[in-house]
Amino acid sequence: MSSTLVNQPLSRLLSSLRISTTSSATLTHHGLTTRRSHQTTARTKRALRIRPHASHLLRHSSPQQSSSPAALDEIIFNPPSSQPTVYHTPFKFLPKTDPRRSNNLQMLFHNSGANEAATTSSSSSSSSSAGYLPPSLRPVSEKKYHLTKDDVAEIRRLRWEDPENWSLRNLAKKFDCSIKFVQIATEVPETYKEKLADDTRRMKATWGPRKLKAREERKVRKQMLFNGEL
Structure with a gap:
């Protein structure tokens, strides 16, 4: 075997090493360095692990106090981001003698320029807010x-x-x-029903295995939905 055939793979290896070294040096010179990121599911879950909000945790740390009815008898209300103000409490959580019922802040923020009188009860509030519902997607038709x-x-x-x-x-x-x-x-008539059944059978005869499998899976999902499994 000649020395030329042996030296050719060695020369290719040395040239590839020089190219990789030059490219890495160029990246480091320009401030671009390779860094390993979260490429696995476990690392991604660990990075997104967030401690629950303080309002969802019990105020008592001891088991005796946390199991008491006084510690568990409380209402946690976290308003959504679309709420007009975080200081507004729904009437459902207010006693009937609460003075905040006379100040309907939700209607005040919805109609800032209106001069209507504030409602004094939850029933009147629900009836007045019914006028501000969005329009129905389908036209409402009266029964004849x-x-x-x-x-x-x-x-x-x-x-x-x-x-x-x-x-x-x-x-x-x-x-x-x-x-x-x-x-x-x-x-x-029964003849018309048989004709429809024959048309359905002829149509299903043209289905392939993929469509038949999809239809069977759809039936299973529908049954699971009726059984409350989904």
């Missing part, structure tokens, strides 16, 4: 009781004779009622 027996009979007849054209949505739109009411008041 305008359908007669003849209308219900006509709905049942149309749904039974032609369930394809007279669907739940079409009947609800025609008679100005809810889809739930049409679903409760009507029935469909």
